[in-house]
Amino acid sequence: KAGVTQTPRYLIKTRGQQVTLSCSPISGHRSVSWYQQTPGQGLQFLFEYFSETQRNKGNFPGRFSGRQFSNSRSEMNVSTLELGDSALYLCASSLGEGASTDTQYFGPGTRLTVL
Amino acid sequence: GNSVTQMEGPVTLSEEAFLTINCTYTATGYPSLFWYVQYPGEGLQLLLKATKADDKGSNKGFEATYRKETTSFHLEKGSVQVSDSAVYFCALRTGRRALTFGSGTRLQVQP
Numbered sequence: 735k736a737g738v739t740q741t742p743r744y745l746i747k748t749r750g751q752q753v754t755l756s757c758s759p760i761s762g763h764r765s766v767s768w769y770q771q772t773p774g775q776g777l778q779f780l781f782e783y784f785s786e787t788q789r790n791k792g793n794f795p796g797r798f799s800g801r802q803f804s805n806s807r808s809e810m811n812v813s814t815l816e817l818g819d820s821a822l823y824l825c826a827s828s829l830g831e832g833a834s835t836d837t838q839y840f841g842p843g844t845r846l847t848v849l
Numbered sequence: 850g851n852s853v854t855q856m857e858g859p860v861t862l863s864e865e866a867f868l869t870i871n872c873t874y875t876a877t878g879y880p881s882l883f884w885y886v887q888y889p890g891e892g893l894q895l896l897l898k899a900t901k902a903d904d905k906g907s908n909k910g911f912e913a914t915y916r917k918e919t920t921s922f923h924l925e926k927g928s929v930q931v932s933d934s935a936v937y938f939c940a941l942r943t944g945r946r947a948l949t950f951g952s953g954t955r956l957q958v959q960p
Contacts, residue, residue, distance in 0.1 A: 740892075767947060777938065779947035790947055824892055826948075834881040834942045835900045840893040 735761060738827050738841035746847045752813040755844045759806050759827030765789070766808040767838060768800060771822040780823075783808050784830045812846075820848045851876045853939050855951035862929055862958050870924040870954045872913075872939035880941040882906075882915055882922040883948070887936045896924075896937070929958045 739758045747753050759766050767790075768780040779792035783802035800810045806827075812819055822845050826838035856871040874880065881900045885893040897906030902917035911926045922939060939951040 738892075769948075776952050777948075777950040782947060790945065792947065826893075832945045834879070834944055834946075836942075837883070837895060837898060838942075838948060839895060840885070842892040 738825055738839055740823075740825050740841040740844050742844060743842065744845045744847075746849065747815050748849050749815055749817060751815050752811065753815060753846060755810045755812075755823055755825075755846075757808045757810070757825030757827075757841060759808070759825075760839055763827035763829055763839075764806055765828045765830030765836070766802055766806065767826045767828070768808070768810050769824045769826065770794075771824055771843070772820075777824075780810070784832075815848045817848050819846065821846060851880070851941060851943060851946065851949040853941055853949055853951035855937075855939050855954050858936075858953070858955040860954060860956050862956070864931055864958055864960050865928045866958075868924070868926040868929045868933075868956065870937055870939075870956070872922045872924065872951060874920050874922065874939075874941050876920075876941055876943050878943040880943045882913070883940045883942070884911070884913055884922070884924050885938045885940060885950075887938065887953070889935070893938065929956070931958045931960055934958045 765784045767782040782790040802808045822843045824843045825841045828836045828838045883898045884896040886896045897908040899906040899915035905914045936953045940948045
C-alpha cells in the first residue's frame with residue numbers, strides 16, 4: 735500500500751506571496767491532518783479534515799487554511815507569507831475513526847522557505 | 850490539557866549500547882501513546898504504540914511500556930546501531946484531539 739505523499743517536497747517563496755501544498759493520504763484513510771514543524775516551536779497542529787469537513791483546528795491565524803476533496807486528498811494554503819512561516823509542513827492520514835487509537839501516518843513533508 | 854515531556858538531547862551512545870529515552874505525559878482522558886522517529890530530511894515514521902495501561906509496544910528492537918501509575922512511556926533498545934541515529938518523538942492522543950508531541954530527543958550513535 736502506498737504511503738502518504740506530499741507535493742512539492744521543497745518550495746521557496748518570498749514574503750507576501752501565497753502557497754498551496756498538497757497531500758494524498760493512504761488509500762482508505764478519510765482523515766488528513768496538517769502539522770507545522772520548526773526548530774523553535776517543534777511540532778504544532780494546524781487542522782484536521784474528515785469527509786471534506788474541518789473537524790479540528792489548532793491555534794494558527796486565518797492566513798492558514800485548508801480543504802479536503804471527495805477522494806480525501808487535501809490541500810493547505812498559506813496566504814501573505816511571512817518569514818516565520820518557513821517550516822517543514824507535515825501531512826498525516828488516518829482512518830478517521832475519531833478514537834485515540836486511530837493512528838496517524840505521516841508523509842515526507844514539504845519544506846517551505848520564505849525569503 | 851495534554852502535554853508530553855521528553856528528556857533533553859542529544860543523547861550520544863556507542864554502537865551496541867543500551868538506550869533509554871524518557872517520556873512522561875499529562876492528559877485529560879485516557880490517552881493512546883506513540884513513539885515516532887524522524888531521520889534527517891524525512892517525515893515522521895511510526896515506531897511503536899500502546900493504547901492501554903501495561904501494553905508494551907515493540908518494533909525493530911525498540912520497546913516501550915504504557916505505565917499509567919507513573920504516566921510514563923519510556924523508549925528502550927538493548928543494542929543501538931549507527932542506523933538508529935535520528936530524532937525520536939513521544940506523542941499522545943486523547944479522543945478526537947490531534948497528536949500532542951514532545952520536543953524530540955536527538956540520538957547520535959557512534960561506531
